Amino acid sequence: MSFSATRIGIALAFFIPLVFILVWMTGYHNAIQRIGQLQIAIVNQGGTVGEAIQKKMISSVPFHSETLVSVEEANKRMDHGDYSMVMVIPRNFSDDLQSGQAKLTYYINEGTSEVASTAVERAAGIITEGISKAADGNSDRAPVHAEIIKTHKQGNFAVTMVPILLGFTPYIAMMAMNIHLRVSSLMLKSTYRKWGIFWSRQLLLLLISILAPLFIIAVIDLFVEPAAPFWKMWLFECCVFLSGTCVTQMGLTLFGHSAPFFNLLPIPLMIMTGGTIIPSSMLAPFYRHIGDFLPSGIPGFMKLIYIGHGIWNFVLNLLLISIVTWGITVLWIYMEKNAASPMTTEVKPSTEH
Known part of the structure; x- marks a missing residue:
């Protein structure tokens, strides 16, 4: 397993820069x-x-x-x-x-x-x-x-960074957290039943998706004064955390150790289609509507920071992504077999003489 993980790590060193190069060079090509x-x-x-x-x-x-x-x-x-x-x-x-x-x-x-x-x-x-x-x-x-x-x-240039901070970084945070939770789940798999592990993990992820946005929005309010009230910023950030949690969890469930290839792929797309650099309408035609299928809150936070409203389409989109990807995860786990307990995997002594 260690040799396989080493090969995956080496491949990621080439894969991540290559994905950014291919996506951004083709998406921004002739944008002006x-x-x-x-x-x-x-x-x-x-x-x-x-x-x-x-x-x-x-x-x-x-x-x-x-x-x-x-x-x-x-x-x-x-x-x-x-x-x-x-x-x-x-x-x-x-x-x-x-x-x-x-x-x-x-x-x-x-x-x-x-x-x-x-x-x-x-x-x-x-x-x-x-x-x-x-x-x-x-x-x-x-x-x-x-x-x-x-x-x-907005007179403060730092405000222009807030949509990326709030709409993109939660995906990275929940991807990293899900990786470590999966390692813990694999260690417990031989001792506990899969549904017990799964529901415990879901409760923890749900609590993080509620409490972490509360802390993050409170910190952001120390630096900027968005047009939207605190509760609206917090609820939308919860949706962003939830969608990032469900997507990265699905990737780990479906692809295991190869999940980083899947979970890292949306990152350059989310930044590019977020609309902070150039409007999505100026991207290459293939990329203009991909943002609708990504767990990104960047466009929604651009509305909340500057205008204060007009995010419900983004909320519904994030909730739909969460429901679909979480449903796929549950279905996949349902089709898996329970890990054999240690008692059933012991080698029985021979009765032959």
Whole structure:
């Protein structure tokens, strides 16, 4: 067994860096060229003049755009992740244009990836400059100005790390814990029945999935002030711990000593699809929806930290992952045979003379 474990350890030394290289190099390949996948909303309150501006805007930037009638609705949908920016053409735009005081208002959600917010902010300048030149051929004057309103802005850069800390590291913690609990279970297998060991382990894992998030969220609150209340942060962190527990436990149950190959595979995918580096819409098409099947809380905590709501889809997703993977674990253990007790494995003395 020690020789097999040694070979697995050597293989992991090559496997882990290789997985990160393959996943990130293929997932992020030409990501900036896919910036056109970002969505922006246009609220036209300026009538006919606004329609002309809208056409000019659509031709000058690569983003997909939709027209909405309400600023409140547009901002609400931006908070839910439908848009990266909301552009508002005001009612008095035509009159203000004549006096050289016209402005276009842009709402940018700071609670998204920095790549997305930077890209749309730069696009706002390009749009405004293009409309200014179209309205007045004199390039020295700027009859149209940009008013950029950044929503959910956080002054502390450390806050941007919190979604990864809370949404990703619990998976690593529970994977390490499950490895040691499996070693303990194997040592007890010859003495206790498998269901007694299993249910004792489940109780311990459940308690950890409740108490550890309580401690972690309390520590995080010492450094940052999230938009969501403490209880909501704690409950969502419990879901993240629970899903990480069930997935890594399933891997150990199904694959035994080779489980690290399975349990380590989601790690680069969770970081990449979390949306903190670039939006998932800018990833290579194969990777855009993989995050829905991973025990990651990164997107949910981005909502809680910056906005304070809109996580129930993520909660249901994590609970579904937990139920399915835990069910597979129970089914596999049910099909296993009980380990023979030491009394039945003793060699009986020969009765022959």
